[in-house]
Amino acid sequence: xxxxxxxxxxxxxxxxxxxxxxxxxxxxxxxxxxxxxxxxxxxxxxxxxxxxxxxxxxxxxxxxxxxxxxxxxxxxxxxxxxxxxxxxxxxxxxxxxxxxxxxxxxxxxxxxxxxxxxxxxxxxxxxxxxxxxxxxxxxxxxxxxxxxxxxxxxxxxxxxxxxxxxxxxxxxxxxxxxxxxxxxxxxxxxxxxxxxxxxxxxxxxxxxxxxxxxxxxxxxxxxxxxxxxxxxxxxxxxxxxxxxxxxxxxxxxxxxxxxxxxxxxxxxxxxxxxxxxxxxxxxxxxxxxxxxxxxxxxxxxxxxxxxxxxxxxxxxxxxxxxxxxxxxxxxxxxxxxxxxxxxxxxxxxxxxxxxxxxxxxxxxxxxxxxxxxxxxxxxxxxxxxxxxxxxxxxxxxxxxxxxxxx
Numbered sequence: 001x002x003x004x005x006x007x008x009x010x011x012x013x014x015x016x017x018x019x020x021x022x023x024x025x026x027x028x029x030x031x032x033x034x035x036x037x038x039x040x041x042x043x044x045x046x047x048x049x050x051x052x053x054x055x056x057x058x059x060x061x062x063x064x065x066x067x068x069x070x071x072x073x074x075x076x077x078x079x080x081x082x083x084x085x086x087x088x089x090x091x092x093x094x095x096x097x098x099x100x101x102x103x104x105x106x107x108x109x110x111x112x113x114x115x116x117x118x119x120x121x122x123x124x125x126x127x128x129x130x131x132x133x134x135x136x137x138x139x140x141x142x143x144x145x146x147x148x149x150x151x152x153x154x155x156x157x158x159x160x161x162x163x164x165x166x167x168x169x170x171x172x173x174x175x176x177x178x179x180x181x182x183x184x185x186x187x188x189x190x191x192x193x194x195x196x197x198x199x200x201x202x203x204x205x206x207x208x209x210x211x212x213x214x215x216x217x218x219x220x221x222x223x224x225x226x227x228x229x230x231x232x233x234x235x236x237x238x239x240x241x242x243x244x245x246x247x248x249x250x251x252x253x254x255x256x257x258x259x260x261x262x263x264x265x266x267x268x269x270x271x272x273x274x275x276x277x278x279x280x281x282x283x284x285x286x287x288x289x290x291x292x293x294x295x296x297x298x299x300x301x302x303x304x305x306x307x308x309x310x311x312x313x314x315x316x317x318x319x320x321x322x323x324x325x326x327x328x329x330x331x332x333x334x335x336x337x338x339x340x341x342x343x344x345x346x347x348x349x350x351x352x353x354x355x356x357x358x359x360x361x362x363x364x365x366x367x368x369x370x371x372x373x374x375x376x377x378x379x380x381x382x383x384x385x386x387x388x389x390x391x392x393x394x395x396x397x398x399x400x401x402x403x404x405x406x
Contacts, residue, residue: 272359279352
């Protein structure tokens with residue numbers, strides 16, 4: 001039995017909403033018709049809950065990725081303590097502080113009671129549990145190592161969160177400095193410089209070139225600053241929409257990988273995510289071809305995702321993973337060497353985990369270097385811009401003093 005949400009009419013213009021239990025959507029509709037209702041819509045309540053949770057996932061939503069990690073860790077702990085899976089879900093539902101997760105736990109338990117496996121129940125919520133998660137759980141069920149697999153998934157999620165936090169820390173500081181610099185220059189040019197306009201005009205002297213340039217920009221900004229802000233907002237909106245398209249995403253992903261300082265950090269992050277995910281999948285018994293496909297879908301950068309997908313055909317035809325990695329310009333030669341050693345020793349999963357550990361150490365080192373260099377670079381850049389404005393303002397004053405002395 002499953003729970004369905006329905007909308008129906010009995011009297012013209014009177015819409016009734018409710019829930020009922022039935023074997024499937026057809027049985028639910030037949031039950032409503034037998035009761036004299038005109039059926040408008042019948043939907044699976046669990047699927048609707050999954051869609052609602054999806055809308056709340058992300059930066060501004062009520063559910064975070066760390067909630068999924070906590071769910072995985074808690075499920076593993078409860079199963080290790082001897083609780084049946086169905087009872088573990090009831091315990092987690094009672095503990096859940098967010099209605100979205102309570103709905104998910106209830107839906108998972110209902111599907112287990114209907115005879116589905118845990119992986120099948122998870123697959124009903126693809127926006128929460130991705131292909132990697134479902135496939136690893138399925139492998140754990142088939143091998144009788146579900147607890148170990150859930151522990152690995154929790155470890156993988158925690159590692160990802162930790163690395164993402166380091167990368168975000170490296171990105172936030174220069175972004176904040178850049179925004180502060182832009183706002184400072186905008187305020188100076190639009191509101192501070194115009195205060196000196198009248199003084200310059202009253203002297204009647206010919207202004208230096210740099211001052212005339214600054215005055216021209218300042219007059220434009222003072223008159224049209226609302227339009228400039230509006231155009232900037234529209235530009236950001238259009239750019240944001242373009243980035244969400246596949247060509248836009250590819251272009252941005254390619255640019256960030258070539259960016260100085262930042263590009264090295266992002267490259268190490270993608271290599272680490274590739275190695276950690278693929279190593280976890282292979283270590284859990286997932287075939288290489290399937291593991292590559294799943295790993296490609298989890299990578300954030302489209303260039304790396306496409307590169308990994310291109311390896312699938314070659315590996316399916318008998319090619320070595322190390323050869324495919326070595327032929328890809330996005331991966332350094334050292335990565336192919338480590339993978340090759342793993343293939344020779346029969347421990348390719350361990351080789352990928354070693355690569356992931358090395359990438360994490362490299363990220364720490366790159367972030368420290370980036371933070372060390374970024375601060376003086378941003379200060380120098382800000383100093384040059386503000387210094388240009390100050391010099392452009394002072395030159396006419398110096399010229400006026402020379403004229404008075406003569």
